[in-house]
Amino acid sequence: MSPERPLPLSLEDPAPLLQWLSGTGPEPEQIELLFLARAWVRSAIVVASPIEKARAILQRARELHAQVERGENPEVIARLFPAGSKKDLNRFLDEWVNSFEAIEPFANEISKALVPEEQLEDTRLTLRYVIVELLRNVIQHSHASSGGVVLVDLWNEESGRPMLQLAVADAGIGIPASLRTLHPNLSDPEAALEKSLWPHISGTFEEGLTGTQQNAGMGLFFIAEMAKLTGGSLLIATRGASLLLSGWVDDEGNHSLRFIEPRGVGFPGTLVVFELPVGGVVDYPALIETIKERAKQRTPQRAIHRWIRFDSAPPEATVFEIQKQAENTPAAIHLAQNEITPRILRREPIVLDFSGLRILTQSYLHSLLFEPLRLAWALRTPIHVRNVEPAVRSNLELLENYALAG
Ligand SMILES: Nc1ncnc2c1ncn2[C@@H]1O[C@H](COP(=O)(O)OP(=O)(O)OP(=O)(O)O)[C@@H](O)[C@H]1O
Ligand SMILES: [Mg+2]
Incomplete structure (x- = not known):
C-alpha cells in the first residue's frame, strides 16, 4: 500500500484496514502517515507489527504529531489536512501496559490528561472505567507477552461536538480462543465474540454458577452497555471475527450490532475501540446503576x-x-x-x-x-x-x- 492511496480509516468501515493488517504485515516506512489518523488505526498498526518495530513506530507517531502541532513539516500537514483543519488533531496519548500494578495509576493519568475539565468529570470517570476493564482483560486473558497498547484521542467533530476515542490492543490469543478454554463448544468465532458481551460469560452458561474467583464476566458487558447508553460505539476485532456496536438507536429503537464483512475479518490479537461523545455522560453513578439493573434483568434468577x-x-x-x-x-x-x-x-x-x-x-x-x-x-x-x-x-x-x- 502506498501513502498516496490511504485506506478508508473511519470506524464505521474498519474492514479494509483490518483485512490489510491480518494479511500482509505493515511496513512502517509506508504507513507513517497513517499515524496521524485516529487512535484505533494507530494502535491496530502498532500491535500488528513485529514487537521490535512497534515501539519505534509509536515513537515516530509521537514525533510526527508534535511536528504537526508546532506547524512544522508542511508536507505532511498539506497531505493530511488539505483544508487547513489542523485543529482537528487534539489531545492524544499512548502507552504500553503489561502489569496489573500499572493499570490503576495509568488509567488515572490518561483520563485526567485527556479530560481535565472539572465539569466533565462523569465523562472522565467513564473513560477511566473502560481503560481499567480493557487493560485487565489484556493482562488476564490475552497471553501477550508485550502486554497491551493504549491510545486515546480527543478531537472536535465538524459539528463542533468533541469525541473521545480509546483503543486498547494486544497481540494475544484473541477472545474466541480464550472463551473456548471455558466453553469448548463455542467453536464459531462470531458466536464466541457475541457471547463475550453477555454478563457472567466467564462463569458458566448454567444457571446458578457465576464466575470464577478472578472474573465475573462483566467487563465487556459493562462497556457495551456504556456505549449504548451514551450514544457511543464499540468495535471489537479479534482473531476470526470482528463486530461493531453503534450506540445510536435506529427507527425501531434498536442499537445496531453487526459483524464486519466479509465473514472472518479479524485482527492478529484483540483490538477494542470505545468511542464516546465528550459530555455524553452527565451522571456517572446513575449510568452504573442503570447497567447494574440491566445485568440483573438478564440474570433474573438472582x-x-x-x-x-x-x-x-x-x-x-x-x-x-x-x-x-x-x-x-x-x-x-x-x-x-x-x-x-x-x-x-x-x-x-x-x-x-x-x-x-x-x-x-x-x-x-x-x-x-x-x-x-x-x-x-x-x-x-x-x-x-x-x-x-x-x-x-x-x-x-x-x-x-x-x-x-x-
Ligand atoms: N484481550 C483479550 N484477549 C483474550 N480474551 C479476552 C480479551 N478480553 C476479553 N477476553 C475474553 O472475553 C471474556 C469476557 O471478558 P469480560 O471482560 O467481559 O469478562 P471477564 O474478564 O472474564 O470478567 P471481568 O471483566 O468481570 O473480570 C473473557 O473471559 C475472556 O475469555
Ligand atoms: Mg474483564
Whole structure:
C-alpha cells in the first residue's frame, strides 16, 4: 500500500484496514502517515507489527504529531489536512501496559490528561472505567507477552461536538480462543465474540454458577452497555471475527450490532475501540446503576440477600483500607484469602473502608469479595463496608445479587 492511496480509516468501515493488517504485515516506512489518523488505526498498526518495530513506530507517531502541532513539516500537514483543519488533531496519548500494578495509576493519568475539565468529570470517570476493564482483560486473558497498547484521542467533530476515542490492543490469543478454554463448544468465532458481551460469560452458561474467583464476566458487558447508553460505539476485532456496536438507536429503537464483512475479518490479537461523545455522560453513578439493573434483568434468577452491610460496624471490627490496593487483582485475591476469609471463618467482624474511591470496576470487586461473600452468607456473618460512594455501592450490590444467587 502506498501513502498516496490511504485506506478508508473511519470506524464505521474498519474492514479494509483490518483485512490489510491480518494479511500482509505493515511496513512502517509506508504507513507513517497513517499515524496521524485516529487512535484505533494507530494502535491496530502498532500491535500488528513485529514487537521490535512497534515501539519505534509509536515513537515516530509521537514525533510526527508534535511536528504537526508546532506547524512544522508542511508536507505532511498539506497531505493530511488539505483544508487547513489542523485543529482537528487534539489531545492524544499512548502507552504500553503489561502489569496489573500499572493499570490503576495509568488509567488515572490518561483520563485526567485527556479530560481535565472539572465539569466533565462523569465523562472522565467513564473513560477511566473502560481503560481499567480493557487493560485487565489484556493482562488476564490475552497471553501477550508485550502486554497491551493504549491510545486515546480527543478531537472536535465538524459539528463542533468533541469525541473521545480509546483503543486498547494486544497481540494475544484473541477472545474466541480464550472463551473456548471455558466453553469448548463455542467453536464459531462470531458466536464466541457475541457471547463475550453477555454478563457472567466467564462463569458458566448454567444457571446458578457465576464466575470464577478472578472474573465475573462483566467487563465487556459493562462497556457495551456504556456505549449504548451514551450514544457511543464499540468495535471489537479479534482473531476470526470482528463486530461493531453503534450506540445510536435506529427507527425501531434498536442499537445496531453487526459483524464486519466479509465473514472472518479479524485482527492478529484483540483490538477494542470505545468511542464516546465528550459530555455524553452527565451522571456517572446513575449510568452504573442503570447497567447494574440491566445485568440483573438478564440474570433474573438472582435473589437479593444482605450480607454486605452499609450501616455502622461493631467498634472492635478490623478495618481494611481498600484505596491502598485498588484495582490490583492479585492484591485483592491475597487480601481475600489471607485476611478477610480467615476472619469470616472465625466470625470476627471486619470493615472494608472504601474512602477516596469514587470508582471501582466490577472485576476488581469480584476478586476482592466474591469468595468472602459466599462464605459470609454460609456462616451468616456480615461484611461491613463504609465510606462507599454511590457508583461503588451499585457495583457492590450487583456483586451481592449474583454471588448469592439461587
Ligand atoms: N484481550 C483479550 N484477549 C483474550 N480474551 C479476552 C480479551 N478480553 C476479553 N477476553 C475474553 O472475553 C471474556 C469476557 O471478558 P469480560 O471482560 O467481559 O469478562 P471477564 O474478564 O472474564 O470478567 P471481568 O471483566 O468481570 O473480570 C473473557 O473471559 C475472556 O475469555
Ligand atoms: Mg474483564
